[in-house]
Amino acid sequence: MAGEVRQLDDRKLAVLRAIVQDYVGTEEPVGSKALVERHNLGVSPATVRNDMAALEEEGYIHQPHTSAGRIPTDKGYRLFVDKLAEIKPMSSPERRAIRHFLDGAVDLDDVVMRTVRLLAQLTRQVAVVQYPSLTRSTVRHIELVALAPAKVMLVLITNTGRVEQRMVDCPGTVGETVLADLRSRINARAAGQRLPDVPGLLEELPAAFEQADRPTVSTVLATLFEALAEQNEERIMLAGTANLTRFGHDFPLTIQPVLEALEEQVVLLRLLGETTDAAMTVRIGRENAYEGLNSTSVVSVGYGSGDESVAKLGVIGPTRMDYPGTMGAVRAVARYVGQILAES
Amino acid sequence: MAGEVRQLDDRKLAVLRAIVQDYVGTEEPVGSKALVERHNLGVSPATVRNDMAALEEEGYIHQPHTSAGRIPTDKGYRLFVDKLAEIKPMSSPERRAIRHFLDGAVDLDDVVMRTVRLLAQLTRQVAVVQYPSLTRSTVRHIELVALAPAKVMLVLITNTGRVEQRMVDCPGTVGETVLADLRSRINARAAGQRLPDVPGLLEELPAAFEQADRPTVSTVLATLFEALAEQNEERIMLAGTANLTRFGHDFPLTIQPVLEALEEQVVLLRLLGETTDAAMTVRIGRENAYEGLNSTSVVSVGYGSGDESVAKLGVIGPTRMDYPGTMGAVRAVARYVGQILAES
DNA sequence: TTTGGCACTCGTGCGTGCAGAGTGCCAGGG
DNA sequence: CCCTGGCACTCTGCACGCACGAGTGCCAAA
Numbered sequence: 001m002a003g004e005v006r007q008l009d010d011r012k013l014a015v016l017r018a019i020v021q022d023y024v025g026t027e028e029p030v031g032s033k034a035l036v037e038r039h040n041l042g043v044s045p046a047t048v049r050n051d052m053a054a055l056e057e058e059g060y061i062h063q064p065h066t067s068a069g070r071i072p073t074d075k076g077y078r079l080f081v082d083k084l085a086e087i088k089p090m091s092s093p094e095r096r097a098i099r100h101f102l103d104g105a106v107d108l109d110d111v112v113m114r115t116v117r118l119l120a121q122l123t124r125q126v127a128v129v130q131y132p133s134l135t136r137s138t139v140r141h142i143e144l145v146a147l148a149p150a151k152v153m154l155v156l157i158t159n160t161g162r163v164e165q166r167m168v169d170c171p172g173t174v175g176e177t178v179l180a181d182l183r184s185r186i187n188a189r190a191a192g193q194r195l196p197d198v199p200g201l202l203e204e205l206p207a208a209f210e211q212a213d214r215p216t217v218s219t220v221l222a223t224l225f226e227a228l229a230e231q232n233e234e235r236i237m238l239a240g241t242a243n244l245t246r247f248g249h250d251f252p253l254t255i256q257p258v259l260e261a262l263e264e265q266v267v268l269l270r271l272l273g274e275t276t277d278a279a280m281t282v283r284i285g286r287e288n289a290y291e292g293l294n295s296t297s298v299v300s301v302g303y304g305s306g307d308e309s310v311a312k313l314g315v316i317g318p319t320r321m322d323y324p325g326t327m328g329a330v331r332a333v334a335r336y337v338g339q340i341l342a343e344s
Numbered sequence: 345m346a347g348e349v350r351q352l353d354d355r356k357l358a359v360l361r362a363i364v365q366d367y368v369g370t371e372e373p374v375g376s377k378a379l380v381e382r383h384n385l386g387v388s389p390a391t392v393r394n395d396m397a398a399l400e401e402e403g404y405i406h407q408p409h410t411s412a413g414r415i416p417t418d419k420g421y422r423l424f425v426d427k428l429a430e431i432k433p434m435s436s437p438e439r440r441a442i443r444h445f446l447d448g449a450v451d452l453d454d455v456v457m458r459t460v461r462l463l464a465q466l467t468r469q470v471a472v473v474q475y476p477s478l479t480r481s482t483v484r485h486i487e488l489v490a491l492a493p494a495k496v497m498l499v500l501i502t503n504t505g506r507v508e509q510r511m512v513d514c515p516g517t518v519g520e521t522v523l524a525d526l527r528s529r530i531n532a533r534a535a536g537q538r539l540p541d542v543p544g545l546l547e548e549l550p551a552a553f554e555q556a557d558r559p560t561v562s563t564v565l566a567t568l569f570e571a572l573a574e575q576n577e578e579r580i581m582l583a584g585t586a587n588l589t590r591f592g593h594d595f596p597l598t599i600q601p602v603l604e605a606l607e608e609q610v611v612l613l614r615l616l617g618e619t620t621d622a623a624m625t626v627r628i629g630r631e632n633a634y635e636g637l638n639s640t641s642v643v644s645v646g647y648g649s650g651d652e653s654v655a656k657l658g659v660i661g662p663t664r665m666d667y668p669g670t671m672g673a674v675r676a677v678a679r680y681v682g683q684i685l686a687e688s
Numbered sequence: 689t690t691t692g693g694c695a696c697t698c699g700t701g702c703g704t705g706c707a708g709a710g711t712g713c714c715a716g717g718g
Numbered sequence: 719c720c721c722t723g724g725c726a727c728t729c730t731g732c733a734c735g736c737a738c739g740a741g742t743g744c745c746a747a748a
Contacts, residue, residue: 067741242603259586
């Protein structure tokens, strides 16, 4: 390790930074001459060539064939992101625009939709937003509605504004008084609690009812628990798929595997799942577990109402992407969505 | 018109049918020799050539350049769909599979999601399903929940299982008895009614309350009416975008304009809107109003619970698609979704 | 340690030539 | 009158060869 650090003196790092920046801009392998022209490195092409040879030796860059320019490797991008780049903050007009665009949302669906579209537009890449997960949110209200003598609709409302509904087929006719009683007891104990904690709090509830009503109560509770536990109901919204076509030649063969990956909610969820909660995560190329995304990078971060993150959002683009800009946009959007959610 | 009909005798129509079928299969311009080999037309290539010349004269087929095979034009496909093809019914194992796959759905979201995925998989193209529209459905139940002294949550449940919720900020504290009264009065009048009719039925409602409560009642009703009127909340679900890449060479330049069109819900809604309610509609190539979809065809049909259609679904693919098969799949899926919705 | 020079490598673009597929037309036959 | 076989023609796609240019690695000198 010490070896690597010693080898990479400041100028070599500057060369790597310049290569990444140029390649991101031009999409073409960058040669030594062009490099010294576009950046004032203060040395000659020959010197740069030596540095490039060293960088290639270390695996940070790579040349597609003899006598072509150099291209950053995944490892090169990694170093660039970790050490050489700073997240580019949004300009203040951009921030105002984000704020304004998100402020118009009326309900949770709308917030998520606006967020994902905004993110796709800002980064001109594919954006992914996960709905605030049920697991981490708390109960705002649980409503029971009698639709028919033996049919009850259960509505679960969370603090993030998400609404889940379930039909319950009861074993027998349900009296309105029993239902009202059950409703108020459930809410008294569950309101404000985290979703995973609720089942424990309601366990003893059937005992408080008369023998005849217990089957009904149990059925309703079972459905409620089911709804609470249904973690895989975690939904995701996607936008900006069309942006992929702009990068046609960035993908080995076609964009097909990428599109296929994007259609699999499971893949996307796992992708976002790898984000460490608060900090921004960048997965570059083969660092992504899923094979179809081997030539893409994923920039993701958690967002939430208040101080803790309830879900994640991110951007998927070609390995050759503008990392500082993308990271800036992702961070800014996550921040504002958090604020919006906290307000509502 | 009489002229056209006279010119297109049975054999010419058979030739056109054969051309469409071959071209759909091979993706390559089809020549006279290959035609007589693959279909037993009982005549020589030279004869077929004459017929092809006539068909080209009439605008049904077209050759990309001199001495290449022929390709059907939009007009050719149109004739094929209208006169030459029969909708291919699903096989009974296929029908069972559809039935089984859709039966597993738990709520409306799930029904729509399963439907769109199924359709994409069956046709191997892009599938679109519109959520049952609020406009045509009826009220099953309206629920009011007091969340805070001056904050009420309004939940609207339709017969199609769709749930809309709205927050209402009331001008003052809302008594529980008033709320209960309002709830039962609203439901008594609105339940079972078509959504657009509801405002008319509730117009006189504030008069039934005491002077002090009227502002609250009016506010709640205003929000309800707003939710009812919000037609543009019509949502759409999409699947199978990755299938587009299979047809890369079917699109003039790239699939980009198609992907862009698919991201615009407005475009999709208008596309489906052109479907005449019950009957299946096929829009071929330039028949589509939207420019980006000029080289695609749209097969769509209404579906609904019971006898009347509440929303639409369809498939989008290249002009060169298997029309009989696609139409069969679309019809079958629409039928089963209707049944599922009617049952729930 | 940097620099300028030089020979070398390899991909790209372009023009040529050839083979194959498909057509249109024409004259002959049922 | 319609169908058929034959023939000349046209156009695309592909392989080949060639020259060009960009970019490199190495070496000797500053």
